[in-house]
Amino acid sequence: MPIAAVAKESEVDVLIIGAGPAGVMCANALAMAGVNVRIIDQRPAKVAAGQADGIQPRTIEVLQSYGLAERLLREGNQMHMAAFYNPSPSGGIERTSRAPDVTAPSARYPFEVTLHQGAIEAIFLDSMSAHGVIVERPIVPTYIELSQSEEELKDPNAHPVILKHLDPSEREGDSEIVKAKFVVGADGAHSWVRKSLGISMDGEQTDYIWGVVDMVPDTDFPDIRCKCAVHSNNGSCMIIPREGDLVRLYIQLSDRDVVDPATGRVDKSKMGPEKLLAVAQKSFKPFEISTSGQIDWWTLYIIGQRVASKFSVRERVFIAGDACHTHSPKAGQGMNASMNDTHNLAWKLTHVLRGWSDLSLLQTYEFERRKYAQDLIDFDKKFSKLFSGKPRTQDNQDGVSHEEFLGAFQTFGLFTSGIGVHYEPSAITHNQHQSCASTLIVGERMVPHVFVRAADARPYDIQDLLPSDTRFKILVFVGDVANTTQAERVLRLAEEMGGQESFYRKFGHGNPSKVFDILSIASAKKQDVNYTDLPPLFRQHWSKVLLDDTDMYSRVGGGGYARYGIDQQHGAIVVVRPDGYVGIVAPFDHLKDVNTYFDSFMAQS
Structure with a gap:
């Protein structure tokens, strides 16, 4: 289809089509990361009532990682108990039992939150707005074309996607051509993006x-x-x-x-x-x-119950949410699956746009989320x-x-x-040393647990120290540093990790703390250790050293090493991806495997 002469042309790093849950999650995450992003929607106004309404425990954790859970919990209803009714021998129905609404022992928020979709979207819209991004509406896309040039497609700085759209309230001559580095189609079950690219929906x-x-x-x-x-x-x-x-x-x-x-x-x-x-x-x-x-x-x-045959075209145009999977709403998965799709994608786009990671990183989006969608359909059928x-x-x-x-x-x-979501081994999920943190499963989200800060004994849930800020979190479980032998091992690890051949320097892009956030967690007791005992690399700020001990009144904390299956004396290295999932765990003497992990997808400084 030839493109007629138009008045306006523009360029953007990421164009999102569709401002439902998947779209606004993506736009907010990218806006918070400082990405040049636009989001358009053909609806003249946001959802006013109805639609999706259930937020699952894992999705609450994800919202917390963006600083958005407090408002959700304040405005929404919490479901803690479920009841089951069946036919009564005397006719009608009777209650057969009651049970917890959520069966997920490690859930930080062991309940669902219900709130209408428009109010949930508003949480993201307000956050995006604070970062200068608003939904442009009503905008109807009319044409999308992906460059056939291999050179362009392999250049992360090129704009190989051309999209024509028009404001239905304006004349045809006022339409706009947008040249984008990446496009995300989050435009629902009848996705225009999916249909335009000829992606089939398989299922029944x-x-x-x-x-x-x-x-x-x-x-x-x-x-x-x-x-x-x-x-x-x-x-x-x-x-x-x-x-x-x-x-x-x-x-x-x-x-x-x-x-x-x-x-x-x-x-x-x-x-x-x-x-x-x-x-x-x-x-x-x-x-x-x-x-x-x-x-x-x-x-x-x-x-x-259908899943798209593919979730991306040449890692330049992606589809997310209902555009790539549909299922029944009664298990409360639709909006959650949709938002977690783009939570998975946003940090990967950011890393590629910043030059921190290779374009190949984007292949893991379809690898991880399409398998999840297929598992979801299998569950939903049953x-x-x-x-x-x-x-x-x-x-x-x-x-x-x-x-x-x-x-x-x-x-x-x-x-x-959502607690049991498991990503299979890939470039960003290496499980060869699983045994050194036996219950902190590689490919699953970082399990919440309360630790206390070494400097002041203030208790923190570890998840609150792992915000979705695009950084990899390097958790060094330093073991019992009150023991001289272990303290020496920790010092050697710090020297090796701080060396020029280590991932920390190699992929730090001149300021490693912008790419990697190091936290240290000691198994020693608060009476026996000072945060200043650790090497400078492992205490870059006084707030970055934690202890696996209780707070001052023994109300919370302690038992974290045991919960994660980590040896209290020798410790371990745990790498948590920017989306909160464990990417690799390794013993101190296998730092080279952590280097290999980052070598597989990150770009050198």
């Missing part, structure tokens, strides 16, 4: 049809403020309590409720929020549920089938039993919480 659509309604209920149902899975002979329902007094109901529908027999397609005109509520009322008997207020939001959907299946009763012995459903709910807990 189920037969399960569900309605969703957000409202303030009038009810005598005792677990209305808990997450509830309701299996009734009339169909299944799910309750998700929301901010304030709002509640979301997911209501299973039959074909006759919503399918047009002539076309075989869902006809939204056959159903409305009042009819949805009427279906739910049958499933809730003997309990009453209605509303005297306005319906906040409602929709219908058929569960589809969970959707269990949730949408008929309950087991006296007359239906082939149905889903409560034990089967509860077992799946708990077994999948690590996955659904």
